[in-house]
Amino acid sequence: MTRPRTVRLYGQMAEFASPHDLLAAAGAARSAGYRRLDAFTPFPIERLSETLGHRPSRxxxxxxxxxxxxxxxxxxxxxxxxxxxxxxxxxxxxxxxxxxxxxxxxxxxxxxxxxxxxxxxxxxxGLPTPYHPVFNVPHFALASRDRYFLCIESKDPKFDPASTRVFLEGLSPSGVFDVEY
Amino acid sequence: MSGTAAVSLAPAAYAPPAGLAAVRRGAFAVGAVAAALSLLGAWMDRGQFFRSYLVAFLYWLSIALGCSAIAMLHHLTRGGWGLMIRRVLEAASGTLPLVALFFVPLLFGLPELYRWARPDEVQADALLRHQAVYLNAPFFISRAALYFAIWCGFAWVLQRLSARQDATGDPALPRRMQMIAAPGLVLYCLTATFASIDWLMSLDSRWYSTIYGVYFVGGHAIAGLSFAVLVALYLSSRGPMSAAFRPIHFHDYGKLLLTFVVLWAYFAVSQLIIIWSGNLAEEITWYRGRLLGGWSGVSLALVTLHFALPFLLLLSREGKRNAGRLSVVAILLLVMRWVDLHWLALPALSPEGPAFHWLDAATAIALGGLWLSAFAGRLARRPLLPIRDPFLPEALAHD
Structure with missing residues (x-):
C-alpha cells in the first residue's frame, strides 16, 4: 500500500546563465508582487540586494x-x-x-x-545552517561556480506552485526547479 | 559591471566647468584686497602680522601638501578611489611653488616669532646657545629650501608623468608613478616632521615631543582630503562630472576621512597620555598652557568639533554618501584645521589665551584667495579625469 507523498515545497527556483539575466528576473519578480525572494550567486552582484528588496543590514x-x-x-x-x-x-x-x-x-x-x-x-x-532545502536541487551546486539562481519562497503570499512556475518559466531561465523540504 | 550605462572616455567629455574661470578671478580679487589690508596691518603691528601670517601660511601649506601626499598615496596603492579626485589633488600639489613663495615673508619676521632668532636672548640662555647649532637663521632657511625642493620636485615629476599618460596612455606609467610615489611619501613624512619642528615646535624652544611631526602630517591629510572632497562635491553638482560621480565615490572619501580623523585623534591622545603619565616639569608646560589657561576652551573645541562630532557624523553610511552631510563635515574640518594650527602655534606667543586679531582673518583670506585662484587656474587646464588611466573605466563603473 502506498500513500501519496505530500510534497511540501520550500519554494521554486529558476536558474540563469548570467548575472544580468538574474538581475532582470529579480526586478521582474519584485514588480510582479513577489516579496519573499532570495538569490544565489558565485560572487557578489552589485545592486542585487536592492533589487530583491532586502532591507539594509542591521x-x-x-x-x-x-x-x-x-x-x-x-x-x-x-x-x-x-x-x-x-x-x-x-x-x-x-x-x-x-x-x-x-x-x-x-x-x-x-x-x-x-x-x-x-x-x-x-x-x-542564521549561520551555521547545517541543512537548507535549496541544496535539494541537484543543479544548485553550480551556484558556487557559474550559475545564478533566483528562489521564490512558498511563504510568499503570492506563491502558488502552478502560477509561480509559469511566471518563472516566462523569465527565460535555463531551468525551473521545485525546492522540496 | 557590464551592462550599466556606458561612460564616455573622450577628453572633451570632461572639460572643466566654465565657472572655474570666475572662481579664479573672484578669488584673486578677494586675495589681493586682503593682501593689501594685511600689508597695512604689517605696518601697524609688525609682531601681530607675523603671528597671524605664520598660521595662515601653515594652513594653506597643509591643504596643498595634504593633497600632494594623498595623490602619492593614490599612486602608491593604485587605488581606484583616487582616480576621481586625482586632478583636484594634482592641481593642489601643483601650487606648492606658490606656497614656497608664501614662505618668504616669514624670513623677515624670524626675530618676532622665534626666541632662537634674537641674538640677545640666545646669549643670555644656555639652552638656546646649545640649540644654536641647529636653530640658527641660515640653517633654518636652507632646511626650508630643501623641504620645498623635495615637495615641489615630487609633485612636479608625478604631474609630468600624469600629463604624459593623458597624451600617450602608456601602460607602463602607473608602475613608474608608483615607484616614485613610494620614496616620495617617505621623504614627505620625514621633511614634514622636520618642518613641524622648525616652524612650530621651535616657537617654544624648551619643549619637545617626538610624535609632534606625525600629528602635523595627520592634520595635512585631513585638510587635503576635506578640501579635495569639497571640490569634488562642487564638480559633481554640475556638468560634466555630475554624470561621473556616484554616491559610492563619496562613500569611499567619507571612509578615508573618518580614518584620518581617528588617526589625528590617536596621535593627539598618544602625546597627551605619554606626557601626562610622565608628568615631568619640562614636558607638561606645553599642556599647562593649553589645558588650564585661557586656551582650555580652544582645547575643548578641538576635542568636540575636530574629533567627536566629525567622528559621529561620518559613522553612518548616509553621513558619507549624502553630499550635503559630507560637505558639512568637510567644511567643519577645514575650519577646525585652522583652529588647530592656532592652538599649536600661538600659546607660545600669547600664553594668556586666544586673542583674535583681524589680521588672523586678513592674512588667511589673502593667502587663501591667491592660492585658490592658482588652484582653479591649474584645475581648468586639463580634463577633469585621467582619461587614459587603465583603471578609470572600472572606477567610473564602481557602484
Missing part, C-alpha cells in the same frame, strides 16, 4: 551598540576599581584619572564592537 546598529557598551564598560571598570573599590594615590594624581583610562576604554570599545559584529552577523544570517 549589523551596523549592533556594532554601534556593542561599541557603546564596550566604552561604558571599559571606563566604568577602571573608574570603579580606581575611584570606588580600591582608591590608590598614584603620583598624586586624581583617582578618576581619565587620560590613563583612555587606552583600556578604547580597547574594550573595539573588542565588544568586534564581538557584536561577528556574532550579530551570525545570528542575523
Amino acid at each position: 549589523v551596523p546598529m549592533l556594532v554601534l551598540i556593542g561599541g557603546i557598551i564596550g566604552a561604558l564598560a571599559g571606563y566604568g571598570l577602571q573608574y570603579w576599581v580606581s575611584a570606588v573599590a580600591y582608591p590608590l594615590n598614584i603620583g598624586g594624581r586624581p583617582y578618576n584619572s581619565w587620560p590613563a583610562f583612555i587606552p583600556i576604554t578604547f580597547e574594550l570599545t573595539i573588542l565588544i564592537a568586534g564581538i557584536f559584529t561577528v556574532f550579530g552577523m551570525l545570528v542575523l544570517n
Whole structure:
C-alpha cells in the first residue's frame, strides 16, 4: 500500500546563465508582487540586494551598540576599581584619572564592537545552517561556480506552485526547479 | 559591471566647468584686497602680522601638501578611489611653488616669532646657545629650501608623468608613478616632521615631543582630503562630472576621512597620555598652557568639533554618501584645521589665551584667495579625469 507523498515545497527556483539575466528576473519578480525572494550567486552582484528588496543590514546598529557598551564598560571598570573599590594615590594624581583610562576604554570599545559584529552577523544570517532545502536541487551546486539562481519562497503570499512556475518559466531561465523540504 | 550605462572616455567629455574661470578671478580679487589690508596691518603691528601670517601660511601649506601626499598615496596603492579626485589633488600639489613663495615673508619676521632668532636672548640662555647649532637663521632657511625642493620636485615629476599618460596612455606609467610615489611619501613624512619642528615646535624652544611631526602630517591629510572632497562635491553638482560621480565615490572619501580623523585623534591622545603619565616639569608646560589657561576652551573645541562630532557624523553610511552631510563635515574640518594650527602655534606667543586679531582673518583670506585662484587656474587646464588611466573605466563603473 502506498500513500501519496505530500510534497511540501520550500519554494521554486529558476536558474540563469548570467548575472544580468538574474538581475532582470529579480526586478521582474519584485514588480510582479513577489516579496519573499532570495538569490544565489558565485560572487557578489552589485545592486542585487536592492533589487530583491532586502532591507539594509542591521549589523551596523549592533556594532554601534556593542561599541557603546564596550566604552561604558571599559571606563566604568577602571573608574570603579580606581575611584570606588580600591582608591590608590598614584603620583598624586586624581583617582578618576581619565587620560590613563583612555587606552583600556578604547580597547574594550573595539573588542565588544568586534564581538557584536561577528556574532550579530551570525545570528542575523542564521549561520551555521547545517541543512537548507535549496541544496535539494541537484543543479544548485553550480551556484558556487557559474550559475545564478533566483528562489521564490512558498511563504510568499503570492506563491502558488502552478502560477509561480509559469511566471518563472516566462523569465527565460535555463531551468525551473521545485525546492522540496 | 557590464551592462550599466556606458561612460564616455573622450577628453572633451570632461572639460572643466566654465565657472572655474570666475572662481579664479573672484578669488584673486578677494586675495589681493586682503593682501593689501594685511600689508597695512604689517605696518601697524609688525609682531601681530607675523603671528597671524605664520598660521595662515601653515594652513594653506597643509591643504596643498595634504593633497600632494594623498595623490602619492593614490599612486602608491593604485587605488581606484583616487582616480576621481586625482586632478583636484594634482592641481593642489601643483601650487606648492606658490606656497614656497608664501614662505618668504616669514624670513623677515624670524626675530618676532622665534626666541632662537634674537641674538640677545640666545646669549643670555644656555639652552638656546646649545640649540644654536641647529636653530640658527641660515640653517633654518636652507632646511626650508630643501623641504620645498623635495615637495615641489615630487609633485612636479608625478604631474609630468600624469600629463604624459593623458597624451600617450602608456601602460607602463602607473608602475613608474608608483615607484616614485613610494620614496616620495617617505621623504614627505620625514621633511614634514622636520618642518613641524622648525616652524612650530621651535616657537617654544624648551619643549619637545617626538610624535609632534606625525600629528602635523595627520592634520595635512585631513585638510587635503576635506578640501579635495569639497571640490569634488562642487564638480559633481554640475556638468560634466555630475554624470561621473556616484554616491559610492563619496562613500569611499567619507571612509578615508573618518580614518584620518581617528588617526589625528590617536596621535593627539598618544602625546597627551605619554606626557601626562610622565608628568615631568619640562614636558607638561606645553599642556599647562593649553589645558588650564585661557586656551582650555580652544582645547575643548578641538576635542568636540575636530574629533567627536566629525567622528559621529561620518559613522553612518548616509553621513558619507549624502553630499550635503559630507560637505558639512568637510567644511567643519577645514575650519577646525585652522583652529588647530592656532592652538599649536600661538600659546607660545600669547600664553594668556586666544586673542583674535583681524589680521588672523586678513592674512588667511589673502593667502587663501591667491592660492585658490592658482588652484582653479591649474584645475581648468586639463580634463577633469585621467582619461587614459587603465583603471578609470572600472572606477567610473564602481557602484
